[in-house]
Amino acid sequence: AQTVTQSQPEMSVQEAETVTLSCTYDTSESDYYLFWYKQPPSRQMILVIRQEAYKQQNATENRFSVNFQKAAKSFSLKISDSQLGDAAMYFCAYRNSDVGTSYGKLTFGQGTILTVHP
Template sequence: AQTVTQSQPEMSVQEAETVTLSCTYDTSESDYYLFWYKQPPSRQMILVIRQEAYKQQNATENRFSVNFQKAAKSFSLKISDSQLGDAAMYFCAYRRPDWGGSEKLVFGKGTKLTVNP
């Protein structure tokens, strides 16, 4: 079974600084998707960024980027120029491809990010 591990229960960063959240996963599949979701205090989960395993290029979305190391099964999220609104729980998630028969997202335990003014 696939597992997702986030080893940092909590992280903090100064406003305007850069922070990296770690995620590792375990799978025997060669093709899959990886996601970072943000869950602010309002509780609604919002997709931050996604990465297809077959793509070597790391995904970027504005201030958010990932460092995807397929061989190491590592998928870290870098937040640049941190803003107060970035404060939230961040969940790393894994999903098999559509033809895998399983569409479920497998989540890590999350990292609580605090942004200090």
């Protein structure tokens, strides 16, 4: 079974600074997807960024980028120019690419609470 581990229960950053959230995972699959979701106090789970394991290039979405290290099974999220609206719980998630067996089921980490200080 796949597992996802987020070892940082809480992180904080000053507005306009950069912060990196860590995630490691365990899988025997060679092809899969990794995601970062943001969950603000409103509870809505919002997709921040995703990475296909077969792609060597790290995904980037505006101020959000990932450092995907497949051999190390590491998938960190970097938030640049942090804004007050970035404050939320962040979850790392894994999904097999073989939809015939996984049907797209997501496996989540425990989450990291990000606080942004003005």
